[in-house]
Amino acid sequence: MHSTLDKIKKQLTVKGFKLTPQREATVRVLLEHEDDHLSAEDVYILVKAKFPEIGLATVYRTLELLSELHVVEKINFGDGVARYDLRNESQEHHHHHLICLTCGSVEEIKEDWLLPLELRLEQEFQFKVLDHRLDFQGTCRECLSKAE
Amino acid sequence: MHSTLDKIKKQLTVKGFKLTPQREATVRVLLEHEDDHLSAEDVYILVKAKFPEIGLATVYRTLELLSELHVVEKINFGDGVARYDLRNESQEHHHHHLICLTCGSVEEIKEDWLLPLELRLEQEFQFKVLDHRLDFQGTCRECLSKAE
DNA sequence: GTAAATGCAAATTATTTGCATCTTA
DNA sequence: TAAGATGCAAATAATTTGCATTTAC
Numbered sequence: 001m002h003s004t005l006d007k008i009k010k011q012l013t014v015k016g017f018k019l020t021p022q023r024e025a026t027v028r029v030l031l032e033h034e035d036d037h038l039s040a041e042d043v044y045i046l047v048k049a050k051f052p053e054i055g056l057a058t059v060y061r062t063l064e065l066l067s068e069l070h071v072v073e074k075i076n077f078g079d080g081v082a083r084y085d086l087r088n089e090s091q092e093h094h095h096h097h098l099i100c101l102t103c104g105s106v107e108e109i110k111e112d113w114l115l116p117l118e119l120r121l122e123q124e125f126q127f128k129v130l131d132h133r134l135d136f137q138g139t140c141r142e143c144l145s146k147a148e
Numbered sequence: 149m150h151s152t153l154d155k156i157k158k159q160l161t162v163k164g165f166k167l168t169p170q171r172e173a174t175v176r177v178l179l180e181h182e183d184d185h186l187s188a189e190d191v192y193i194l195v196k197a198k199f200p201e202i203g204l205a206t207v208y209r210t211l212e213l214l215s216e217l218h219v220v221e222k223i224n225f226g227d228g229v230a231r232y233d234l235r236n237e238s239q240e241h242h243h244h245h246l247i248c249l250t251c252g253s254v255e256e257i258k259e260d261w262l263l264p265l266e267l268r269l270e271q272e273f274q275f276k277v278l279d280h281r282l283d284f285q286g287t288c289r290e291c292l293s294k295a296e
Numbered sequence: 297g298t299a300a301a302t303g304c305a306a307a308t309t310a311t312t313t314g315c316a317t318c319t320t321a
Numbered sequence: 322t323a324a325g326a327t328g329c330a331a332a333t334a335a336t337t338t339g340c341a342t343t344t345a346c
Contacts, residue, residue, distance in 0.1 A: 018300060018345050040336080055303040060336065076224045080311075080335065098275050107275070117261055118284070125255075126289040127246050135281045136266070141274040166320050166325060188311080203328040208311065228310065228336075 004031060004086075008071055017065065025051040026062045030072065030086050037075070037083040037106055075133070077106070100140035107140065152179060152234075156219055165213065173199040174210045178220065178234050185223065185231040185254055223281070225254075248288035255288065 008027050009019055017023075029046045030038070038046070044059045063084050066072040072084045077099060088095075088110075098107040118129040156175050157167055165171075177194045178186070186194070192207045211232050214220040220232045225247065236243075236258070246255040266277040 013346095016300095020301065020345070022302070053303080057304080057337075058302055061301080064337095074226065076226055078222065078224055080228075080230075082228075082335085098269070098273065100275075101278065107273075109273075113265055114282075121246070121284060125246065125257075126292060127248075127255075127284065128287040128292055129284050130249065130286040132282070132284045134262075136269060136275065136277050137280065138278040139276040144274060144276055161321090164325090168320075168326060170327070201328080205312075205329080206327055209326080212312095230310080 008066075011069055011071065015069065022047075022051065022054050022058050023062050023065075025054065026059060027066070027071075030066075030084065034086050035108070037077070037085060039081045039083050041081075043084065077135070096134040097136070098140065099135055099137050100143055101137050102139050102143040105140055105142075156214075159217055159219065163217065170195075170199065170202050170206050171210050171213075173202065174207060175214070175219075178214075178232065182234050183256065185225070185233055187229045187231050189229075191232065225283070244282040245284070246288065247283055247285050248291055249285050250287050250291040253288055253290075 005024075005027060009024070012019055012023065025047050026043060028050075029043055033046070036042075040056070040060050040063055043063065044054070044056050047054050047059060063072060063074070067074045067084070070087060073087050075083050075085060077083065077097075085095075096109040096111075096113065098109065100106075114132055114134060118132070121127045121129055153172075153175060157172070160167060160171065173195050174191060176198075177191055181194070184190075188204070188208050188211055191211065192202070192204045195202050195207060211220060211222070215222045215232070218235060221235050223231050223233060225231065225245075233243075244257040244259075244261065246257065248254075262280055262282060266280070269275050269277055
């Protein structure tokens with residue numbers, strides 16, 4: 001009844017965008033891979049498996065649209081590729097990432113640790129925070145234990 | 149005697165890299181624009197003004213090298229362009245950015261606000277933090293006052 | 297029926313690489 | 322003088338765009 005897919009569909013129709021099978025297939029792939037950080041190419045390959053006639057440009061356009069609707073978050077870990085994460089409606093802001101420089105794994109932290117800092121920014125800098133992004137680079141648990 | 153330029157030169161020679169006029173010119177440009185967030189293209193244009201025979205590829209190679217030496221920090225604000233900031237030896241970690249979504253300005257915060265969080269990460273997640281990155285998106289003081 | 301969306305191919309943008317030539321240590 | 326660095330042009334990679342055709346509303 002009130003699946004995430006339905007909510008996203010509603011967001012599209014409410015804003016006057018059309019509900020095409022390509023868009024639905026793309027959103028389904030994102031939902032099935034919520035915890036991966038998929039690039040446009042990744043999404044394309046996955047959607048193409050179920051919907052072979054889709055074009056890469058459509059995937060780019062869909063991801064861009066979902067990004068504008070704040071359905072996905074477009075992130076860039078520094079390699080030249082944009083990645084797209086489903087945004088959870090429960091999380092007002094971006095989540096944080098723990099990026100392992102040894103094995104490349106990306107772990108997520110879904111708590112928001114930055115609220116006190118945001119208050120301070122608004123007071124000390126008169127900067128109104130709308131969103132933030134916090135990534136840590138380092139060595140993950142697994143790689144630390146291997147290194148011993 | 150102990151200018152930043154000299155220190156960077158020393159870092160190059162110590163690691164066995166050659167001190168070419170192209171590299172020096174590039175570092176000088178970075179020093180003269182410490183607070184801008186220059187793209188490789190920006191750096192190229194600025195260096196070319198003083199050293200017209202330099203090639204764009206050399207600028208890319210130099211910035212990459214300086215990045216590996218941790219002399220500059222390669223950052224990506226989400227538009228498709230990498231930017232390069234001189235790293236201050238006083239700041240062990242990246243500094244933070246306040247990115248205004250209205251006028252596009254980027255202000256820097258040089259304090260490190262994340263040490264308590266890093267401690268927590270190492271204890272709760274057994275993740276050894278080597279570096280981090282923190283950007284806030286929002287509305288800057290100037291744009292807030294204009295909007296009133 | 298019509299505005300919006302698609303697929304394809306070509307264009308664009310940022311960055312990297314091969315290679316012949318030059319330069320620093 | 323030899324390893325390393327450069328400049329140029331060509332190659333690559335990611336993303337965007339033009340346009341004729343199709344489709345959702």
